[in-house]
Each structure stands twice: as C-alpha cells, then as structure tokens.
Amino acid sequence: MSDISQIIKKSRKIVVKIGSNVISDNGTVNKERLHNIVDQVKHLMDMGKQVVIVSSGAGACGVGVLNKWGRRGDINYKQALCAIGQVELMMAYKEYFGDYDIHVGQILLTGEDFGDHNRTLHIRNTLFTLIDEGIVPVINENDSVCVDEINSIGDNDTLSALTANLWSADLLIIMSDIDGVFDKDPKTHKDAKLITKITNIDETMGSIDTEGKSSFGTGGIVCKIEAARTVNEFGSGMILLNGKKKDIIISALEGTEKGTLFACE
Numbered sequence: 001m002s003d004i005s006q007i008i009k010k011s012r013k014i015v016v017k018i019g020s021n022v023i024s025d026n027g028t029v030n031k032e033r034l035h036n037i038v039d040q041v042k043h044l045m046d047m048g049k050q051v052v053i054v055s056s057g058a059g060a061c062g063v064g065v066l067n068k069w070g071r072r073g074d075i076n077y078k079q080a081l082c083a084i085g086q087v088e089l090m091m092a093y094k095e096y097f098g099d100y101d102i103h104v105g106q107i108l109l110t111g112e113d114f115g116d117h118n119r120t121l122h123i124r125n126t127l128f129t130l131i132d133e134g135i136v137p138v139i140n141e142n143d144s145v146c147v148d149e150i151n152s153i154g155d156n157d158t159l160s161a162l163t164a165n166l167w168s169a170d171l172l173i174i175m176s177d178i179d180g181v182f183d184k185d186p187k188t189h190k191d192a193k194l195i196t197k198i199t200n201i202d203e204t205m206g207s208i209d210t211e212g213k214s215s216f217g218t219g220g221i222v223c224k225i226e227a228a229r230t231v232n233e234f235g236s237g238m239i240l241l242n243g244k245k246k247d248i249i250i251s252a253l254e255g256t257e258k259g260t261l262f263a264c265e
C-alpha cells in the first residue's frame with residue numbers, strides 16, 4: 001500500500017482544497033469535474049471521514065457567469081467578480097451535494113479572522129457544529145473585503161492550511177492542476193521526476209521546481225510547500241494531487257495514481 005493511500009485511510013478529519021484551475025478551464029467552470037470531486041468527497045464520507053472543503057474558483061466562476069471583466073486588473077472588478085462567482089460556486093456545490101441529500105454551509109474568512117481569538121473560537125464552533133450535523137462546510141476567502149496585504153490571506157493554499165490547523169484536521173489534500181512536486185519543471189524537462197514523499201521540506205527545497213504559477217489561482221508551488229510546512233508543524237500531513245484527473249482521490253486511495261505526500265515524521 002502506498003504512503004498516500006495509507007495516510008488517507010487512517011485520517012478521519014480531512015480538509016480538501018480545490019484550486020481555481022481545477023474548477024475552471026480558461027474561465028469556464030468545469031461542472032463535470034466539480035461534480036466528480038463532490039462524488040469523491042461523498043466517497044470519503046461513506047468511509048466514515050469528516051470533510052471540510054476549501055474551495056477557490058469564485059473569481060473564475062464570476063468570469064464564467066458574466067463573460068466579461070476577465071482581463072481587468074482593477075481590484076474592485078476582481079472583487080466584484082468574486083462576489084458574483086461565489087454565488088455560482090455555492091449553487092453548484094449545493095446542487096451536487098443535494099443529489100446525496102447532503103447540505104452545504106458557506107464560510108467566508110479573512111486573514112484577520114485567524115488572528116483573533118474570539119473569531120477563531122466561533123469559526124471552530126461553527127465548523128464542529130456543521131460537521132456534527134453531517135453538513136459539508138465550504139470555505140473561501142472573503143474576497144470582497146480583503147483589499148490589502150494586512151487582512152488578505154491571498155491564496156487558498158494558505159487558507160486551507162490555517163483551516164486544517166484550526167479544525168485540528170488529520171490531513172490536508174490540495175487538489176491542483178499539477179501531479180505533485182517535481183525535481184525539475186516538468187513542462188520544460190521531460191526527465192522531471194515526481195517526488196512522491198517529502199519528510200524534510202527544507203532538505204528537499206533545493207531540488208524542487210518552484211516555477212509553476214497558474215493563471216487563475218494565486219497559489220503556485222511555493223504556497224503549497226508553505227501550506228505543507230504549516231500543517232506539518234501541527235503534526236498533520238498534506239497531499240498534493242492533480243484534481244483535474246477524474247477520481248484522483250479514489251485512485252490515490254487504491255494506489256493507482258500518485259501525488260506528493262508531505263509527511264511529518
């Protein structure tokens with residue numbers, strides 16, 4: 001059994017982060033893929049696991065809905081797109097989980113929320129209550145109120161790691177548009193090798209490709225590595241999987257697909 005399969009099997013509380021590039025293809029929401037991810041989350045729940053979703057894609061969905069403003073750089077338009085797209089995103093989650101008679105609950109957070117003891121307490125209580133009642137929390141950054149570097153988390157990789165620690169998750173699964181961490185940039189190097197397990201981030205950093213940054217997502221590989229560091233410090237593992245691949249979590253569970261496991265040992 002692969003390390004990834006093992007860690008998914010033994011983890012009870014799992015945060016699944018879904019990147020913008022997984023949810024959208026060039027500004028169009030890929031509903032089939034999103035539906036497939038919901039099916040996989042249901043599969044995890046059927047295995048007795050509790051799942052919190054951290055979902056990007058509000059901006060991408062906004063472009064998909066309006067079919068304009070996609071190239072506008074002004075922050076107010078970006079935020080307006082997120083405000084529009086967040087509704088679309090939640091409607092899709094509501095519909096797909098609804099097929100299983102499962103409700104979803106939306107939580108929008110800012111960086112400031114994580115620095116305030118009272119707020120973190122309330123977020124925890126809300127998460128625990130939703131989960132106890134069988135409802136799937138879907139978290140995103142509250143993009144329309146985050147205008148500066150002070151209260152903006154900026155990327156959902158960090159948000160998902162902070163969420164995982166706050167909820168005391170056993171595992172964070174980041175679904176991105178890459179297969180995992182490679183020793184070289186796989187786009188330019190045919191011989192690039194996937195690193196399937198990282199136990200010491202600092203040691204591995206030297207050999208890691210840190211170029212990959214995608215158009216809609218704000219994360220990039222550096223944010224994913226930092227997210228791994230954040231959860232590892234709290235004693236939890238993180239897996240990076242290619243969320244564009246159908247049934248990737250199930251295949252990872254069965255050991256037929258790989259990704260990168262950031263293990264804390």
Ligand code: GLU
Binds near residue numbers: 156
């Ligand atoms: N919160 C942003 C959105 O939903 C995405 C942030 C990210 O891609 O990390 O569009």
